[in-house]
Amino acid sequence: MEHRLFLYPGYTLQCIKTAKFKTFSIALRFASAFLPEAINNRALLPNVLLGGTKKYPSKALLQTQMDALYGLTLNVGTEKIGTESVIYFEMKFVNEKYLPNQGMALAEALDLLAEIIYNPRQIKNLFCQQIVDEEIRLLKEDFEAEYINKSEYAYNQFMKTMFKTELHQYRAKGIYETLDEVTLVSLKNSYLQMLHNNNVTIICVGDFEYATMDALIAKRFSFDSPIHQESWLDRETKDIVNATVVTEDSDVSQARINQGYRFPVRFGDQDYYAGVVLNAIFGEFDHSQLFQIVREENTLCYYISSSYDSNKGVIIMMAGVDPGNEEQTLALIDTIVKGLKTGALADEEITIAKESLIQRIRQNADSPERLAHLFFLYRKTLGKEFDPNQTLAAIAAVNKQDIITVAQKLTLDTTYILTKKVQ
Amino acid sequence: MQIRQDITVKESIYEITLADGMQVHMIPKPGFAKTEVALSVAYGAVDRDVFLRDASEVTTFPDGTAHFLEHMLFESESENISKQFSAVGANVNAYTSQTRTSYFFSTTNGITEPLRLLLNLIFFPNFSSELIDKERQIIAREIRMYRDDLDQTIFEDTLKALYHNHPIKTDIAGTEESIAKIDDYWLKMAYDTFYHPKNIHLVIVGDINPEALVAQIEKHPFMQLTRPNRLMYRVVHMEDNKVKRSLISTTKDLNTDMLMVGVKLDKTNHKTAFENDIDEIKLAFLLDNVLGKTSKTYQSLMNKRLINDTFEFSITNEKDYGYILLFTETKKPIAAKRAILDVLMHLSTYFTDEFRFLLAKRKMLGNFIQSFDHISSLTGFLTEYVMSGVDLFQLFTAVNNITFPEVKANLPTITKDSCTVVHYHR
Numbered sequence: 106m107e108h109r110l111f112l113y114p115g116y117t118l119q120c121i122k123t124a125k126f127k128t129f130s131i132a133l134r135f136a137s138a139f140l141p142e143a144i145n146n147r148a149l150l151p152n153v154l155l156g157g158t159k160k161y162p163s164k165a166l167l168q169t170q171m172d173a174l175y176g177l178t179l180n181v182g183t184e185k186i187g188t189e190s191v192i193y194f195e196m197k198f199v200n201e202k203y204l205p206n207q208g209m210a211l212a213e214a215l216d217l218l219a220e221i222i223y224n225p226r227q228i229k230n231l232f233c234q235q236i237v238d239e240e241i242r243l244l245k246e247d248f249e250a251e252y253i254n255k256s257e258y259a260y261n262q263f264m265k266t267m268f269k270t271e272l273h274q275y276r277a278k279g280i281y282e283t284l285d286e287v288t289l290v291s292l293k294n295s296y297l298q299m300l301h302n303n304n305v306t307i308i309c310v311g312d313f314e315y316a317t318m319d320a321l322i323a324k325r326f327s328f329d330s331p332i333h334q335e336s337w338l339d340r341e342t343k344d345i346v347n348a349t350v351v352t353e354d355s356d357v358s359q360a361r362i363n364q365g366y367r368f369p370v371r372f373g374d375q376d377y378y379a380g381v382v383l384n385a386i387f388g389e390f391d392h393s394q395l396f397q398i399v400r401e402e403n404t405l406c407y408y409i410s411s412s413y414d415s416n417k418g419v420i421i422m423m424a425g426v427d428p429g430n431e432e433q434t435l436a437l438i439d440t441i442v443k444g445l446k447t448g449a450l451a452d453e454e455i456t457i458a459k460e461s462l463i464q465r466i467r468q469n470a471d472s473p474e475r476l477a478h479l480f481f482l483y484r485k486t487l488g489k490e491f492d493p494n495q496t497l498a499a500i501a502a503v504n505k506q507d508i509i510t511v512a513q514k515l516t517l518d519t520t521y522i523l524t525k526k527v528q
Numbered sequence: 529m530q531i532r533q534d535i536t537v538k539e540s541i542y543e544i545t546l547a548d549g550m551q552v553h554m555i556p557k558p559g560f561a562k563t564e565v566a567l568s569v570a571y572g573a574v575d576r577d578v579f580l581r582d583a584s585e586v587t588t589f590p591d592g593t594a595h596f597l598e599h600m601l602f603e604s605e606s607e608n609i610s611k612q613f614s615a616v617g618a619n620v621n622a623y624t625s626q627t628r629t630s631y632f633f634s635t636t637n638g639i640t641e642p643l644r645l646l647l648n649l650i651f652f653p654n655f656s657s658e659l660i661d662k663e664r665q666i667i668a669r670e671i672r673m674y675r676d677d678l679d680q681t682i683f684e685d686t687l688k689a690l691y692h693n694h695p696i697k698t699d700i701a702g703t704e705e706s707i708a709k710i711d712d713y714w715l716k717m718a719y720d721t722f723y724h725p726k727n728i729h730l731v732i733v734g735d736i737n738p739e740a741l742v743a744q745i746e747k748h749p750f751m752q753l754t755r756p757n758r759l760m761y762r763v764v765h766m767e768d769n770k771v772k773r774s775l776i777s778t779t780k781d782l783n784t785d786m787l788m789v790g791v792k793l794d795k796t797n798h799k800t801a802f803e804n805d806i807d808e809i810k811l812a813f814l815l816d817n818v819l820g821k822t823s824k825t826y827q828s829l830m831n832k833r834l835i836n837d838t839f840e841f842s843i844t845n846e847k848d849y850g851y852i853l854l855f856t857e858t859k860k861p862i863a864a865k866r867a868i869l870d871v872l873m874h875l876s877t878y879f880t881d882e883f884r885f886l887l888a889k890r891k892m893l894g895n896f897i898q899s900f901d902h903i904s905s906l907t908g909f910l911t912e913y914v915m916s917g918v919d920l921f922q923l924f925t926a927v928n929n930i931t932f933p934e935v936k937a938n939l940p941t942i943t944k945d946s947c948t949v950v951h952y953h954r
Contacts, residue, residue, distance in 0.1 A: 125559040126901045127537070165822045172822065172887040175894030199894045203537060239830070246836045249783040250857055255676045356781060358675040392614045401608070404662060407669040425673055457614040464617055467561040467636040471903060 106470065108490065109315050115328035116305035119480050120315055127203050129211060129311035130473035132195045133218065134481060135303035139190040141275055145287050146295035148279035149240050151181035151192050153292060156236035157226035170217060175199045177214055185277040187337035187416030192299060194218060195474065200312055212321060219325040231289040241284050248281040255523065259361035260423065263521035266351050267365040271341045273417055302330055306481055310473040337486050338371045339417045349519040360431055360524035364422040364438065367516045372415040373487055378499040379507040384413040384420055385458035386450055386508065392457055394441050395422065405434050420515065428525045435520065445512040455505060462500050466493055529738065534921040537897050541920065542738040548751055549726035553914045554738045557903060563639050563734025564907040566632035567646055570915055571722035574626045576695040577763035578721060586763055590709040592702015593718045595624040599667060600715055601649055603659045609649065618642035624700055627846065628915055634904065640744060651750035653719060655712045664707055671701050678780060682950050686790040686853060689773040689948040694765040696849045724757050729914050733907045764848045769794040769946040776950045785861040786952040789868050791942055793850035801847065801916035802923065808845035809927050810938045811852065815841055816888045818871060818878040825871055825878060834864040865949055872942045882932045896924055
């Protein structure tokens, strides 16, 4: 894949050139330390900016301009990656090559993005109260609705339990209880921070000339933030004497179980890829042991899987089981984990797990969003370019002993069960 | 093999009907890593009542048979299907909808081996009673799992309120009672009735060579099977636009009330699949104009805090059933319900903004072009149209030619009798 990196004072421009897509994808990312006191302001900020600009003073008028640009989509939000908070603006639109009246799609789209970033609608140098109030209402109602999705509710309760004293307890989405403390002044400060003190990365994917893209960006965007390499990895952990078990009563048809394992292997560590293969064997896919043994062989649940957060160093298991079957399921999972530690895994399982990972890595090249994200992540956390061939080679090199060795690092921390008492 | 090209998107669709009747559609996507193959059977949950060539009366399958059959084809006594595909670097899955059953895999390796596996899966099934009993438990659990999902149950409740007898009323998976009746007799009967190559469509999208692929498929043993086509016709359940119940109000464990408004479309006149698709798109333009995010009505509902970001609407328009669904979570359910019904019953007074209609068409053109960038969605998109016999490129040209007066002339008649409201509250 052809790509080029432009390092400027104030921002980094990463261009990935490919004629494969009929679209341009342009992402603007603002990164800074994930601080609990900044969560709500940063969560609301991108949506407040989408609430209106000088030229397009309302959400609807902005949306109208996006429609006029042949259904340009703008995906905004704030995410937590390890110890960093990233505000993103991801834009996608059709390459004018494919449009009937070939115009200036690229220039017009970038104009729109610059308008949103630099010219928010303001009154007396502050955002509009009405726009801010509306975004607070929408975010509150979004939080309140989480309760009806039992899997999501259970997961959130689990996270609060396992990471009670850690930064990881917080979500980039916001803190419901303190949303009303956000003021016009605090939001404006957060905005100025974003413009002047965040690490800024612009990533472009599509069929363009490097020089053209570089010039189009430089004409519209400039930032004065210092670029500094930071470690994004979250190394905060705790000593586990006894695993925690929490059960919550609820009128559910299916009990939800979440289990968290400490797994101190992080992105960039030597045994990181062994960890990735381990999780693939354990629970990531439907040919993994959790699904095969718990669902297929013992028909104890409808869904079960695990996910690996390599910025934090944890593996989390999620399952939905019939009320009454929780103990049996947990015992089975415990046996599976013990088995992995003592080498109870067939060569065929390793081959299949690696093959699935390889499939996914290769497919990254088919998605402009995935490509943009991976290039961003590798540059930010490892200070180098994403290279799929290196990743593929690293996965291929993992052997059975590596997996057994890395499995020793799994320590059960917390089990959370949302269930109905069986009479 | 026929090749059709579109100059706007610069894409080609290759199509061929094989000797046994199976239709194959392919879109080559050079440079893409992933190839996706979807084999779809024109058999869905609504195909409950059929007339067979060798029967004297209508045969009625237990609810959930199509979905049960899909689960069964994924079962094998000897080997685990999903592992078999994974071993050759492919990821396999399946789903059943109201109108079809699709089996698909994706891979970044060659498709020769997984395609052979997929065809084996479909054409050489195995229905042992032990496997059936095991699968019944898994399906029952799946049904119970969705019972906790209020987004799903409000949708099901709305369909139940809209229809009197149409099988669309029933959940795709059936009920715990109905699946108890499904045994090897029903599964074999369903298989023999619907899994005939004439009823099957294969869609392949990726960096492929269409000619070589067809040659490979024609060598597969399934091409040698000779099977009678038992299906004479499907019983069509046409209903007018009168709903069964106009209101369902239920207490649920929630914080914010949920509201779904369903509008039933009159299906007493027969239309072609192409006409139904065009009607559906006209309705989409209409609703986008009246209630889309840039409309005055949407902004007013937002400002009055009657709706929030969960507000959405969708249109379904098939041969013998069609409905509009509108959903929102709301803190002011009574006012929200009244406001939404008012808009629906006075569409002609709200549908006035021709400028925004033209923008909606632009947006649709952009979305259409973008859909060719994503292998899996393109596979799904193409499948949907080939199954109803609609030419994607032709449909798109027709959509581009839709005018504002045409949409205005096509306004559906919505009255109190054709609307239903499902309200979940604390």
